[in-house]
Amino acid sequence: MNNKLLDIYNILYDYFGPQHWWPGDTPFEVMVGAVLTQNTNWNNVSRAIANLKGDNLLSLPVLMDLPIEALAERIRPAGYYNLKAGRLKNLLHCINEQYQGRVEDFLAQDAEALRRILLRVKGIGPETADSIILYAAQKLTFVVDAYTHRVLFRHGLLTEDDGYYEIQELFHSSLPAEVPLYNEYHALLVRLGKEFCKKSKPLCSSCPLEGV
Numbered sequence: 001m002n003n004k005l006l007d008i009y010n011i012l013y014d015y016f017g018p019q020h021w022w023p024g025d026t027p028f029e030v031m032v033g034a035v036l037t038q039n040t041n042w043n044n045v046s047r048a049i050a051n052l053k054g055d056n057l058l059s060l061p062v063l064m065d066l067p068i069e070a071l072a073e074r075i076r077p078a079g080y081y082n083l084k085a086g087r088l089k090n091l092l093h094c095i096n097e098q099y100q101g102r103v104e105d106f107l108a109q110d111a112e113a114l115r116r117i118l119l120r121v122k123g124i125g126p127e128t129a130d131s132i133i134l135y136a137a138q139k140l141t142f143v144v145d146a147y148t149h150r151v152l153f154r155h156g157l158l159t160e161d162d163g164y165y166e167i168q169e170l171f172h173s174s175l176p177a178e179v180p181l182y183n184e185y186h187a188l189l190v191r192l193g194k195e196f197c198k199k200s201k202p203l204c205s206s207c208p209l210e211g212v
Helices: 003-016 029-038 042-054 060-065 068-074 080-098 105-106 111-119 124-136 146-154 164-174 180-195
Strands: none
Touching: 003 164, 003 180, 029 042, 029 080, 029 105, 029 124, 042 068, 060 080, 060 146, 068 080, 080 105, 105 111, 111 124, 124 164, 124 180, 146 164, 146 180
């Protein structure tokens, strides 16, 4: 196992504490959030989710019946709302057609089967698929995002050209296979990336990983 990866996790956990991620009352809400968070921050997504909740729309059958224009308007705060409304509808149609709308049956599959189905849904890429697998289905997979790449590259654990699955395999091969660990580690990397390991002006001197 890669001890440096475990060292980074322990330092971040001690510094930030548990992140309680992903925020969401139900697995379905987590799935919706995973689609909406593409190319935006969580504050914007939470406003979009609040709009859906406020109008009692946050369920698969209700969203299936909601016209796409109305859905787009409700999720406007998440940005790219017309595009995301279409992607969310694609996911809902998949669950409705293949699993008779039963979200629990859809999420009950093993991680690899679930990933194959999700990646066939137009607009669902590896990061969104793995977010649904880890956070909604509670199945073992590591979510890789821009923060993950940035932090690990700056600490010499990967090259600038390493792709999604190469980075994911580094975590899979270096960490104990535990869903709570994968969950917490990804959330901690996001927190670090937002507060210290910023894209253009990193705060290296005050970063909890300085010198690691």
